[in-house]
Amino acid sequence: MDALPRPASITDILRDALSLRGLTTLALLWIAYCVAVALYNISPFHPLSRFPGPKIAAATYLYEAYYDWILVGRYGKVIKHMHDKYGPIVRINPDELHCSDLYFTDEIYAGPGRIRDKWQHQLNTGGAGPVSVTGFSTVPHELHRIRKGALSRFFSRNQMLKLEAEVLDMAQMVADKMLASAAKGPFDVKEAFNCFTADVISQYAFGEPMGFVAQEGWEPNFATWVKSFFRSAYMMRHNVLGRKLAQIMPLMADYLGEDVKRVMRQMNVVIPGYIRAAINNPDKGRVFAELVQSNLLPEEEKTMYRLSGEGFNFLLAGTETTAATLTVITYYLLAKPEVYKRLMKDLDGMDPAKLKWTELEQRPYLWAVVHEALRVMPGVSHRSARIARDEDLVYRTRDGKKEWVIPRGTPIGMTSMINHWDPELFPNPDDFVPERWLVDGQPNYKLQKILIAFGKGSRSCIGENLAYCEVYLMAAIMAFRILPRAQLHETSVEDISYDHDLIVVQTKKGSISVRIKIN
Numbered sequence: 001m002d003a004l005p006r007p008a009s010i011t012d013i014l015r016d017a018l019s020l021r022g023l024t025t026l027a028l029l030w031i032a033y034c035v036a037v038a039l040y041n042i043s044p045f046h047p048l049s050r051f052p053g054p055k056i057a058a059a060t061y062l063y064e065a066y067y068d069w070i071l072v073g074r075y076g077k078v079i080k081h082m083h084d085k086y087g088p089i090v091r092i093n094p095d096e097l098h099c100s101d102l103y104f105t106d107e108i109y110a111g112p113g114r115i116r117d118k119w120q121h122q123l124n125t126g127g128a129g130p131v132s133v134t135g136f137s138t139v140p141h142e143l144h145r146i147r148k149g150a151l152s153r154f155f156s157r158n159q160m161l162k163l164e165a166e167v168l169d170m171a172q173m174v175a176d177k178m179l180a181s182a183a184k185g186p187f188d189v190k191e192a193f194n195c196f197t198a199d200v201i202s203q204y205a206f207g208e209p210m211g212f213v214a215q216e217g218w219e220p221n222f223a224t225w226v227k228s229f230f231r232s233a234y235m236m237r238h239n240v241l242g243r244k245l246a247q248i249m250p251l252m253a254d255y256l257g258e259d260v261k262r263v264m265r266q267m268n269v270v271i272p273g274y275i276r277a278a279i280n281n282p283d284k285g286r287v288f289a290e291l292v293q294s295n296l297l298p299e300e301e302k303t304m305y306r307l308s309g310e311g312f313n314f315l316l317a318g319t320e321t322t323a324a325t326l327t328v329i330t331y332y333l334l335a336k337p338e339v340y341k342r343l344m345k346d347l348d349g350m351d352p353a354k355l356k357w358t359e360l361e362q363r364p365y366l367w368a369v370v371h372e373a374l375r376v377m378p379g380v381s382h383r384s385a386r387i388a389r390d391e392d393l394v395y396r397t398r399d400g401k402k403e404w405v406i407p408r409g410t411p412i413g414m415t416s417m418i419n420h421w422d423p424e425l426f427p428n429p430d431d432f433v434p435e436r437w438l439v440d441g442q443p444n445y446k447l448q449k450i451l452i453a454f455g456k457g458s459r460s461c462i463g464e465n466l467a468y469c470e471v472y473l474m475a476a477i478m479a480f481r482i483l484p485r486a487q488l489h490e491t492s493v494e495d496i497s498y499d500h501d502l503i504v505v506q507t508k509k510g511s512i513s514v515r516i517k518i519n
């Protein structure tokens, strides 16, 4: 009798699979699978098939990856061209839509009463580690509400009014340091503002400033270190392996270059250290000392890992953003003497030693300058999608001729760098024109509601009041104390103009930069 064939062992199967023929077969199967998925994506069976956009973008994520990862942060401009060609709603990748109509903002970015999830594909940009468990990086609406709910009261307008004197002191210290170092030659004012904003938020959140204003010179500062974080953003989004490696990054940080080492040290050592100190010294401890006592946050949400993520995120979100707005204000006040002259007339009668945020925001022209700066330099220049989990959204074009039903569960977003350039709402959008924000010399609050610099709805910026407080006080101090003695140094509008993004605006040369010289 013939012997039965021996069943293949695991070793046999692995050896066959790893042979050249096996590997070729696996690769072909994988390619066939990808082609099948791409064909489905552009077929009439896909729920987004009726939405306009280039077929290649609808077919595969490789198109987005090519512009954002390989060409670095260039997909924003491609999306803008899609809108020019296809209209206000476009399909920008297999699963995501983009809307260029600011009148639809409140539907996409709805308030807390309507469920809006974030989308993991976009959150992958934040990589791994403690920052991935922050409120900002939370996908589900319900968990986000718990996380943000516990933090919101620390950033209310009333709370910021109590903090105002500290912000003013820090702003005056920055101005003193600028004047004291005038003889040392030109410097990048953006770096000075990075020091200011990082010290304000760390003093408030942890009970002590990080010491950037007090140090000699303006660099390095927190923004210097997090550049490596932003640089890796799109690689992280499109590269699973990169994300996996990032999980073990803290163990490898010492071998990955100075910036990565420092940013890892901030996230995993310095900030947990501040938080521990804050908790041990509740009188000085402020946000984190109170947060660990708060019964709004469940105990399992109070781990050091998660708290240090939130602490790191305050610095990440609250440093470069506000500094960029202040930098743009400084640039235009120096580049456009007529704007500066009108501003000084508007600030007439104020005592630069006793500035008050609530009085400054009542000055219409300053209000207009601040909002025009937020329009052209919103903190986050990358799109941020929301998912209406359980409702279809209905969009009607402005002329009322076309209606789109966006199926529930579809990620859809907007991009400030596209939507703030809507020529119907902001004629000649490339020009810096504070006057566009005034009606009969008074603030146009209706137009302000349209701005998405701070995002909108349940996921909007938690630090908006702090940012306004910092911007009004620092801008006024610059106008009174620094600008009468300052000139731009080897700086043109190109140095603050959007070319691409690493989540935040990048110019052709990299980060925005405005060099000034004080006499």
Ligand code: HEM
Residues within 6 Å of the ligand: 135, 136, 148, 201, 313, 314, 317, 318, 319, 321, 322, 325, 378, 379, 380, 384, 452, 453, 454, 455, 458, 459, 460, 461, 462, 463, 464, 466, 467
């Ligand atoms: C001009 C200054 C600022 C601008 C333009 C800005 C802009 C934004 C935007 C657009 C978002 C929403 C991001 C998204 O949709 O994914 C956001 C979120 C956030 N911002 Fe800001 N920001 C500024 C200053 C600050 C400051 C000073 C802080 C300090 C605490 C801060 C903390 C945060 C946090 C924690 C979030 C996440 C909120 C959440 O839980 O959903 N931001 N910011």
